[in-house]
Amino acid sequence: MTTIADKPDYSLYSNAFGYLRQPLDFKPLDSDADVVVIGLPFDMATTGRAGGRMGPGAIRQASVNLAWEDVRWPWDFKLSQHLKIVDAGDLVYTCGDSADFTQRVEEFATAVVESGKAMLSLGGDHFMTLPLLRAHYKQHGKMALLHFDAHTDTYSQGSKYDHGTMFFHAPNEGIIDAGRSIQVGIRTEYDQKNHLFKVIDAATANELTVNEIVAQIKERVGDMPLYVTFDIDCLDPAYAPGTGTPVCGGLTSDKAMKIIRGLRGMNIVGMDVVEVTPAYDSAxxxxxxxxxxxxxMLHVWACAHKGA
Incomplete structure (x- = not known):
């Protein structure tokens, strides 16, 4: 008799709960994991279409399509031989309480990072990156930010909890060095005269080669600890329709992946992917x-920190 414990190679979609089919571990601090994946199901700070709280689950489900390859093309090593990953599930917080969410994210992330583990956080709207940055700062000090997005999220106007104000607050709190940070894919209004970040706007990024973009990123960031945040609306809606604030004219998924791969050798200390809104997704x-x-991102992190 075949039981639930049997795991033949062909059972691709059976019991696929964790990201990349990795085990769920609700006590990640007690594990020997190198990287902890956490879902942050929050969308109360969004100014566009709601539904990002369902993003972590959708990303996990889609990730089963990536889990069958021993060696992920075009990489030349098996990730599992260099990196142990656990999925800590979704953060639990008081429903409807943005302050409680913010506090719990920072507390959880602080504990994980101080234990010597890295984090890949799945969102959820982009506001979640602010408490994540606060937690990473406690361990790594001031960081550079590599921010992929259609929007700069540096707007000073807005509520205390707003997914368009994180990168106004983070430099003012001394968490990130805007002078060493860079934003890629921007294609909405911002104050270009007084903007603190270097910007490679989407139109420019679509004209430049990947190597030219990566060279600008590395020149800007140098050897600073680097936090990478990817708002999925950096991609053109043709490649990512399922997001709250889609903007035409973005990057292709191919170009974005090639840029990420080009970060090999950089000192990445934290990572997130945000603003996936499955209710508006297609296929x-x-x-x-x-x-x-x-x-x-995990492959790049493994190269820098695990000698892959």
Whole structure:
């Protein structure tokens, strides 16, 4: 008799709960994991279409399509031989309480990072990156930020909990060095005269080669600890329709993945993929893009920290 414990190679979709089919571990601090995946099901700070709280689950489900390859193309090593990953599930917080969410994210992330583990966080709207940055700062000090997005999220106007204000607050709190940070894919209004970040806007990024973009990123960031945040609306809606604030004219998923791969050798200390909104997705292509970008980040992290 075949039981639930049997795991033949062909059972691709059976019991696929964790990201990349990795085990769920609700006590990740007690594990020997190198990287902890956490879902942050929050969308109360969104100014566009709601539904990002369902993003972590959609990314996990789409990730089963990536889990069958021993060696992920075009990488030349097996990730599992260099990196142990656990999925800590979704953060639990008081429903409807943005302050409680913010506090719990920072507390959880602080504990994980101080234990010597890295994090890949799945969102959820982009506001979640602010408490994540606060937690990473406690361990790594001031960081550079590599921010993929259609929007700068540096707007000073807005509520205390707003997915468009994180990168106004983070430099003012001394968490990130805007002078060493860079934003890629921007194609909405911002104050270009007084903007603190270097910007490679989407139109420019679509004209430049991947190597030219990566060279600008590395020149800007140098050897600073680097936090990478990827808002899925950096991609053109043709490649990521399932998001709250889609903007035409974005990057292709291919170009975005190649840029991520080009970060090999950089001192990445934290990673997130945000703003996947599955209610507006088509054929899971947005969720799959988010899952794949996360996997590329893990390969790059393994190269820098595990000698892959």
């Amino acid at each position: 899971e292509i947005t969720a799959l893009a988010g899952a794949t970008l996360g996997l590329e």
